[in-house]
Amino acid sequence: MGSNESALRYWSRHRAFYIMLIPGVLYFLLFKFVPLIGSVIAFQDYDIFQGFLHSRWVGLQWFHEFLTFPQFRRLLVNTVLISFYQLLFAFPAPIIIALLLNELRHAVFKRTIQTIVYVPHFLSWVIVGGLAYMLLSPRIGLINQLISGLGYDPIIFLQNPDYTRSIITISGIWKEMGWNAIVFLAALASISPSLYEAAKMDGAGRWRQFLHITLPGLLPVIMLLLLLKIGHLLDLGFEQIYVFLNPMTYSVGDVIDTYTVRQGITRGEFSFTTAIGLFKSVIGFLLLLVANRTSRATTGEGLF
Known part of the structure; x- marks a missing residue:
């Protein structure tokens, strides 16, 4: 009681x-x-008129079709490579921005810079794609005008497969690095100033303060977000890729998400695309388990 x-x-x-x-x-x-609950249609030949309660069961048929699909290797390679580029270049960008902003002491200047780097987050990918066209177009693009001014031939950036993955990665960094830096700024703000004061009294310079105070203070947040990023390795999102995708760049830019939208919406293959989504979820969960265990063993930090 x-x-x-x-x-x-x-x-x-x-x-x-x-x-x-x-x-x-x-x-x-x-x-x-x-x-x-709707994931059950991945194991059915789903009929929208009968619903998932009465549709015919087909077991693992759709998973087998996806894994044996002739373009499966291309989709998987494109997805993993672009995710790897984002992990390698886009993930550290907000950390660097947060560290740089944290060093600014003039409040008005700091808020101005923060606003400037936050704004791109609120732009849609359609607008970002339009800005990229204005910069990279061989006819009216600012960059190609500079290249032509130097006496070189314009470069067809948006239709050249050699530049597609770089454009996708750079655009993602520009759009999201400021917004993602908020989490790291909050982590930096939580570090006690007395630690820095004690380090200064002991004669520690800025570099040693960073190595022994700032970095350990950021490490839990870094590992948390890194593990979540690894868990979403196959989730690139449809919008960002689609605005830069065209028939000339399909070979390097077509990923699992864009293929899923094409098959699910334009062709109505609901069971097939649900199986693809479930496949991505299982792979992401397994990657998260492995990454979490590795992180626990090496840094002592993890999600669980």
């Missing part, structure tokens, strides 16, 4: 916090967990 009364008092004392949790819990239930 005493424990029940204690629990009731605890709930009553913190009821405001639990009420604040209700919208978030409902969001995840309605838009994350309930839709998981």
